Amino acid sequence: MLKPIPNKLDLPAIDRELLDFWKENRIFEKSVERPAPKGDYVFYDGPPGTNGVPHVGHMMQSALKDLWPRYKTMQGYRVLRKAGWDTHGLPIELTADKELGLKSKRDVTDFGVQNYIDYCRQTVFRYRELWETAIRKIGRFVDLDNAYATYHPYYIQSDWWTLKQAWNLELEGEAREQALRLEQSPRYLYRDYRVMAYSPRTGTTLSNFEVAQGYEDVTDITLYVKFRLKDAPNTFLTAWTTTPWTLLSNLAVAVHPDLEYITVELKKDCDTGKAGERLILAHARHLALEPMLGEHHIVGHQKGSELAGREYEPMWDWQNPQDSAILARAGDQAFTVVCDDYVTAADGTGLVHLAYYGEDDFRILRKLGLPIYCVVDWTGHVRPEATAFAGRWFRDETLDVDILKALQEKGLLIAKEKYTHSYPFDYRTGCPLMYFPRPAWFIRTTALKEMMIEANHLIGWKPDHIREGRFGNWLENITDWNVTRERYWGSPFPVWSTENGDEAVCVEGIAELRALVEKSGGQLPEDFDPHKPQIDEILLQAKDGREMRREDFVLDSWFNAGLMPWGQFGYPAEPGSVEQFREQYPCDFICEGLDQTRGWFYTLLACSCLVAKAQIAEAKKRADRDAEAFWSNPRNWSSYRNVICTELILDHEGRKMSKSVGNIVDPVALFDKFGADPVRWIFYDSNPWNAKRFGEEEIAEAIRAVILPLWNSYSFFVTYALIDRWTPDSHAKLEPTLMDRWVKSEFHRMIERVTTALDDYDVATAAGAVSRFLDLLTNWYIRRSRRRFWKSESDADKATAYATLYEILRELVHLLAPFLSFLSEHIYQNLVRGLEPNSPGSVHLAAFPMYQASLRDADLETQMERVMEAVTLARALRQERNLKVRQPLTSLVWVVPDESSEEALAPFLQIIGDELNVKSVKLRHDDRDLVTRSATANFKVLGKQVGKRMPEVAGIIASLTDEQIQAIESGQPFRHDEFEFTVEDIQIRRLERSGLAMKSDGFMTVALDTELTDELIAEGMAREVVHHVQNLRKQAGFEISDRIALHIAPDTQELERALRTHEEYVRRETLAVDFELNTVAAETRLDANGHPFGVNLSRIAAHNQ
Known part of the structure; x- marks a missing residue:
């Protein structure tokens, strides 16, 4: 039975009560276990890292991730909602390094790799309890007890299986030949040296999408420098560099074979050089560089191809083959001019200095057969052989200055400039990145590019422009994915190879590894931990008996995250995982931050396209037509079908939240103070892909605008139902009144809007429809129906009012359950379960309201909207004339231009009268009885027509009567002597008749009789x-x-x-x-x-x- 409503709404207390209720009664579990007539709705939870505390942005994503699974559950779907944790990768290592005081890989070695791995493992779930508390307190239904974690052996086996798919795929045709020319394996998983973004702080490379997250504008010293030709000691090649430290490792100078180059001779000594020196530069750059050349003249022309092969003197004393084994191997290919089409004359001098710190540099120097030569090493410091600069940090501005000075002393400096450009930094540590040649393993995402682009076209993006914009542009420019990292705490890379790399094996799981170990005469421990260092001790044998060691890499943690659609089940090694994956792939919905377009959203798509391509090939081999048809369908190439991108949460003043500003908000503290539902509502009432202001003021507004109207409606009903001892079957119902039919129509209008919006993943539109209906319910229906509940007699009209409001409130809490999970449950348990005890045990086990077109009356909705507009207009008029609504007035005239509306609107006049406290309401289609009219001449129009007779005409128009002006308004021309006037010829002024107050909105007019008896x-x-x-x-x-x-x-x-x-x-x-x-x-x-x-x-x- 119904219980009385407490005087004060205590949302945090309600939250605490219901968290216990849901847990004790296994409500979430029951929602998953019960029959699902519509099948599975699949949701993937992006795995957050748990070595940091949750913030408000995470809670916004939690609120959105909770909404659709609840909604679809109530529609008859099964939604598993398996939580997950990102437990590998650099953030965890950085925490360990900081706490252990480790600054380099040598420090890790001294500390002990096993000790280091154990420490990383201990820090993984340091904040898990905080995360789980926040997730539960926001009211999210998600399976935390069976969450997947990327460091578990079953998940690592899925990593390995996915890599094996790439290993088994090979390029074909010209693409295969191209790979072989580059001395690469044609497999989709291949090893190569590449110049990659590298963090000397952490000692690891970053993938291209990680690099994209850390660019900053910096201002550096740039240098124009000279290289002295050996065969013409007074002639110099010129080059421009934005990274002076790379000059320490110069190996060659590149020109474009087809560009025209000129030789200029200096006439006088200047900062650029001495009189008689000759400088070679691109003809197209001559005009731009002329100011720094001083007095000079052109003495020669040549194509870039004519410069090819010319040798120049090394820039530094230590670049001597007798003193450097590396340069000795380079032979006469080092310090020469080389041609390449990548060189342009868009900036600089049209010549490019080459060192092994750039992708094009690397490609050209490798083609020359030059060994890798890096005077700035992988730690970011200058090596000892460069004695003048040894030990210096590569991004130390004083190093650039000292290099400048040294070149100036050698007579090799032309000029220096300050240059502002975009430079990459490690987005996690803030360390400047360097492009450095490192060995790594790559997945050929370029070979999957067309698949990914086609799959992307089928994804439902919110906002929609991401498809062709941010994400589409990213896919157009992808490079092969470096999936390995030279670190410790990560999923180990499962390739074993011989010392010279001519034989290798990729292991797809622990069972295969065990078999290979036994075949090699060893034994895999029963408690085998696939992490370093234990896995590093495992040696395998090649076919000829040679030793194979594991390639010493761990996997990019983004790769771990990208394969979670099958990794969460341990597919395919774990028992039952094949069936689970088949049921839960692809997913219907994911939601993460907008930055994940270059993170998780991308890696999910790359991994699923890789697996799709491999499975198509495998299905063809097995002649499995069903599998081939499934994986050949582009809709299954992406592991997700709909995605919502979220933007930043800002503070109340619109600033980004950060520790330095001191405006970070603890979400759990907010839940404890205000309850979760108003916080949830903030995340729903505007598009999540737009930056959102958030603070206590916004929470208070959500309570005022949504929570309290719902609570007050519920409280109103329960209060009177208890007084009258009303039950759903206690009275026979009559036909609903006009107001009853209207509120039901509006309710189903809302259901249609909410359902359509949620099916389109448009939460703001859905929330807007709810807000609008709550306003109509509280400020119109209940206001206008109060007396039906107040009256002492229990007649059929009162029973109908109870039945209508109960039906609305009952279905409303069902509809609000996915949005306001706590308050809707609280109301449901008292209101619905109190009056209908046989209802489902929780609102979250009940059905979402179904739209019923038969209860819609669009004409009635339109008419009531006009009525409310008229009331709003008249209220504003009362306020302007200082007439309180409690002061009754004699009459109101409502002017609606459309005559056909009069009959339809007549039944509403009593509603207007009651609402505005007027004795009678009259409906008119014009204001002729309400105003007096006067007219003046439209001088702009008439001046050209009547000329000097304008004063006479103006007088005629000024003397027009009210009736004559009305006739002109209705389209009848007015004739006076030889003149004829139409409505365009006059300007009409309306004056209220005495005792009336009038107001118009451009469509309708209201007139109040203001005389008080x-x-x-x-x-x-x-x-x-x-x-x-x-x-x-x-x-x-x-x-x-x-x-x-x-x-x-x-x-x-x-x-x-x-x-x-x-x-x-x-x-x-x-x-x-x-x-x-x-x-x-x-x-x-x-x-x-x-x-x-x-x-x-x-x-x-x-x-x-």
């Missing part, structure tokens, strides 16, 4: 007194049904007469069974429209009522 004034005073007494009842904490003794002492005869005239009204409205006037010693002094009075009131005991 003595009777109206008296009634207004009585209404004002009732208003004050109701406030006193509320302040005293009286129940709505409490009867009172009311004694009033008016100070004026006018107020006394008014109260005696309207005594019955005062008694009825205030429930005053004992009512007296002219009593003395009033406790409270008040005022009714300028008439003071005293008042005493007290509650009358129930047995005296």
Whole structure:
């Protein structure tokens, strides 16, 4: 049965109560276990790292991730909702390094790799409890007890299996030949040296999408330098560099074979060089460089191809083949001019200095057969052989300055400039990156590019422009994915190879590894941990008996995350994982931050396209037509079908939240203070892909705009239902009234809008429809229906009002359950379960409301909208004329231009009269009876026509009568002598008739009769007194049904007469069974429209009522 509503809404207490209720009654588990007539709706949870605390942005994603699974569950789907944790990778190592005081790989070795791995493992779930608390307190239903974690052996086996798919795929045709020419394996998983973004701080490479997250604008010293030709000692090649430190490792200079180059001779000594020196530069750059060349003249022209092969003197003393084994191997290929089409004359000198720190440099120098030569090493410091600069940090500006000075002393500096450009930094540590040649293993995502682009076209993106914009552009420019890292705490790379790399094996799981170990004469421990260093101890044998060691890499943690669609089940090694993967792939919905377009969203797509391509090939081999058909369908190439991108959460003032600003918000503290539902609502009421302001002010607004209207509607119903002992079957219902039919129509209008929006992953539109309906319910339907509940007699109209409001509230809490998971459950347990005990045990086990077109009445909705617009217009008019709504007025005229509307709107006139406190409402289609009109000449129009007779014409128009002006307005020309006037010729002014107040919105007009009779004034005073007494009842904490003794002492005869005239009204409205006037010693002094009075009131005991 129904329970009374507490006076104060305590959302945090409700949250605590329901968290216990859901846990004790296994509500989430039951929602997954129960029959699902519509099958599976699949959701993937992107794995967050748990070595940091959750913030408000995570909670926004949690709220969104909770909404659709609840909604689809209530529609009859099964939604598993398996949580996951990202437990590998650099963030965990950085935490360990900081706490252990480790600064380099040597430090890790000294500390002990096993000790280091153990420490990383211990830090993985340091903040897991905080995460789980926050996730539960926001009301999210998700399986935390069986969460997947990327460091578990079953997940690592899925990593290995996925790599084996790439290993088994090979390029074909010209692409295969191209790979072989580059001395690469044609497999989709191949080893290569590449110049890659490298963090000397962490000692690991970054993938291209990681690099994209860390660019910053920096200002550096750039240098124009000279290289002295060996065969012409007074002639120099010129080059420009933005990274002076790379000059320490120069090996060659590149030119474009087809560009025209000139030789200029300096006429005088200058900063650029001495008189007689000759400089070679691109002809196209001559004009731009002329200011720094001083007086000079052109003495030669040649194509870039004519410069090829010319040798120049090394720039530094240590670049001597006798002193460097590496340069000795380079032979006469080092320090020469080489041609390549990548060189341009867009900037610099048209010649490019080459060192092994750039992708094009690497390609050209490798083609020359030059060994890798890096004077700045992998730690970011200058090697000892460069004695003048040894030990210096590569991004130290003083190093650039000292290089500049050294070149100046050697006569090899032309000029220096400051240059602002975009430079990559490690987005996790802030360390500047260097492009450095490192060995790594790559997946050929370039070979999957067309698949990924086609699959992307089928993904439902929110916002939609991401498809062709941010994400589509990214796919157009992808490079092969470096999936390995030279670190420790990560999924180990499962390739074993011989020392020279001519034989290798990729292991797809622990079972295969065990078999290979036994075949090699060893034994894999039963408690085998696939992490370093244990896996590094495993040696395998090649076919000829040679030793094979594991390639010493761990996997990119983004790769771990990208294969979670099957990794979460340990596919295919874990028992039952094949069936689970088949049921849960692809997913219907994911949601993460916008930055994941270059992170998780990308790696999910890359991994699924890789697996799809491999499975198509495998299915063809097995002649498995079903599998081939499934994986050949482009809709299954992406592991996700719909994705919502979220933007930043800002503070109340619009600033990004950060520790340095001090505006970080603890989400759990907010839940404990305000409850979860208002916080959830903030995340729903505007598009999540737009930056959102967030703070206590926004939470208060959500409570005011949504939570309280819902609560007050529920409280209103329960209060009166308890008084009248109403139950759903206690009274026969009559036909619904106009208001009842309207509110049902509007309710189903909302259902349609919410369902359509949620099916389109448009949460803001859905939330807007809910907000709109709550406003209509509380501020129109319940306002206009209060007297149906207040009246003492229990007639059929009252029963219909109860039945209608109950039906609306019951279905409303069902609809709100995915949005306001706590409050909807709280209301459901009392309202629905209290009146219908056989209902499902939780609102989250109930059905989402179904749209019923038969209950819609679009005409009725339109008509009521006009009524509400008229009321809004008239209220504004009352306010302008200082006429309180409690002051009754004689009449209102409602002018609606469309004559056909009169009959349809006539039934609503009583509603308008009641709402605006006017005695009668009249409907008109024009304002002819309400205003007087006057006209003046339209001089712009008439001046050209009548010329000098304009004064005469103006006088004629000014003398037009109201009736004549109305006729002109209706389209009848007015003739006077030889003149004829139409509505375009005159300007009409309308004046309200005496005693009227008018207001128009451009479509409709309302006119109030503002003349107050003595009777109206008296009634207004009585209404004002009732208003004050109701406030006193509320302040005293009286129940709505409490009867009172009311004694009033008016100070004026006018107020006394008014109260005696309207005594019955005062008694009825205030429930005053004992009512007296002219009593003395009033406790409270008040005022009714300028008439003071005293008042005493007290509650009358129930047995005296």
